[in-house]
Amino acid sequence: MVSEVVENDIFLANALKRGYANLSQVARMIRPIVRDRLNSEVTEQAILSALKRKRASLPRAENRIMNVLAHSNLSLYGGVVKVVLGTESALQILGDILSGNKIYNIYVTTSPNYVTVIAEAQVIGEFRKDLERKAVHIAEDLSLIVIRGPEELIETEGFLAYLYEKLAMAGVNIEEATNSYTDTLVLLKASQAPRAFQALSDLMENARIRRFD
Structure with a gap:
């Protein structure tokens, strides 16, 4: 008990x-x-x-987590939009976006009923009319933090929880979070992005100073 x-x-x-x-x-x-x-x-x-x-x-995984953090880096992207679509609508719209000659930075997560698309505002702007008609939810004025880690990240127990705990302690509310292989994506309101970026930067710098190998 x-x-x-x-x-x-x-x-x-x-x-x-x-x-x-x-x-x-x-x-x-x-x-x-x-x-x-x-x-x-x-x-x-x-x-x-x-x-x-x-x-x-x-489990005491802190050394492994710190080692991954020491070998990770951060990128911050502003002007990001999140669009939630029904599965059928998403297939059509994503097909339209990807069929063009332009290369876009977009991230897609799926569930049985919905597809979430995270993309630059420029991308969404080109398809806004169609999106506004078919979207279940649109959130704008967002920023995206991408944490790129080593391959060890995949098998490091508690890594994501450790990041989320750090952001929670910094008073940051996460809009959406997901991962793709060794990339961890954290979506949040633009107003909270500087605080979140600083908190994660400090965490990584501390890991490097402590020299976990």
């Missing part, structure tokens, strides 16, 4: 994993939760022992 409580609280799990949490205080804090779920009394000592076991079992 203690393990379940920890796993359901990502901030607590992270504090335990990094060794920041005072286990005695955590045991006191979660004792009422554990007691209510078990519907019986439980001692702080029993919870403390369970927390120690849980901490020992948590």
Whole structure:
């Protein structure tokens, strides 16, 4: 039950994993939760022992994450638009966009019912009439941060969660996030882009200084 409580609280799990949490205080804090779920009394000592076991079992991937960050780089693109389309409409419009002679920077993510297209405003502008008629949702005044990492990124557990946590701590709200092989794409409001870019730049610089190999 203690393990379940920890796993359901990502901030607590992270504090335990990094060794920041005072286990005695955590045991006191979660004792009422554990007691209510078990519907019986439980001692702080029993919870403390369970927390120690849980901490020992948590994956410690920080060195691998820092190594990937140290070998990654950032790019920031402004004037980006996000368009959400139904699947059938998307196939037609994407066909029109890609059939021309111009080369565009576009990113596409799909789900069973919708297709999300992230592209420069110039691209969307050329097809705006058709898009406004068929789009489910259009979001403008966005920026896109692209994090390009080494191949090790693919197998590095917790990498994306680490980035999202850093952005959340910086007060950044993510509009959309996805990845394509070793590229991680973070879409956000243009007003938040400088803060997000600085936060991620600082994170990478710190990783390089610490020289994780």
